[in-house]
Amino acid sequence: MSKIWSAESASAVATPVGGFGDFGTLGRQGGGFRTLYGDDSAARPWTAGAPGRRQDSAPVRDEGPAVDPIEEAAREAFLQGFQEGDRIARESIEADNEARIMLANAVQHIAQTGEGTLATMLSQAVIRLVGQIMGEVEIDEAVLKERCAAVAACIDSDDHRAVLEVNPEDMHLLEEEATGITLSANPALQRGSVRLATADGWVEDGPDIRLERLKSLLDDMEGRR
Structure with missing residues (x-):
């Protein structure tokens, strides 16, 4: 009632498997089912040729939150004001240091000058000043x-x-x-x-x-x- 299949009969009656399209055939050459694709199909990815699928998609770049131009301008103005204030403070400190050095040198020079020399300088200054005043008076x-x-x-x-x-x-x-x-x-x-x-x-x-x-x-x- 049933037929016994042998290898010889299987090879002789190797016909495509019905109902499955061209997925494969039974036969001796393939040792069973043949490969689903040709010889060059082994290196093809599973997604190759699939409609509606993107193979090489570029990564989406995260641009971050948008910068408010008003806040950016305020930040730049604050930075400029801070730098300008720092520059003015440094110049003021340098000027004070120079004045301090000049005063120290003047005090040292006066300390090295004798009282007689200083008195002579003062008297000459007074005489010269009075002479100028007398010359200018009508x-x-x-x-x-x-x-x-x-x-x-x-x-x-x-x-x-x-x-x-x-x-x-x-x-x-x-x-x-x-x-x-x-x-x-x-x-x-x-x-x-x-x-x-x-x-x-x-x-x-x-x-x-x-x-x-x-x-x-x-x-x-x-x-x-």
Whole structure:
């Protein structure tokens, strides 16, 4: 009732397996079912040729959260302000250090200078300053007349040979009737100065004389130290 299959009968009746398409055939050559694909199909991946499937897909890059331009601008402004403040602070510190060094050098220089030398420097500075001030001040006519009167009081009224010398630019400020003495222009005198010349000698008053007195006082103070 049943047929017994042998190898010979199987090889003789090797027919495609029905109902499975071309998946394989039974036969001696394949030792059973043949391979599903050809010889070159062994290296093909299972997904090869499958419709709707992507073989080599590029990885999706994660771009991260979006940057807010306002926050970015605020961050850059803060950084610039911090750097500018740091620069100003450094420059201020450097300037203070330079000033401190200069003061230290000045103090050291003064400490090495003797009291006499320092007093001489101060007196010269005062004399030079007073001389500049006296040179810039305009001549006061009233003061000039007072000096002339004080000098004229030093002579006898009978001495007609006395001559009162003044700067040529001061001649128009004085009148002979005011002093009763002959006036004479002397370009060697500084403006504001008067000199009374008599047979016995001369008497002088003016800015130069007062400056010399100031210098003498400063020299006396320097000698007392």
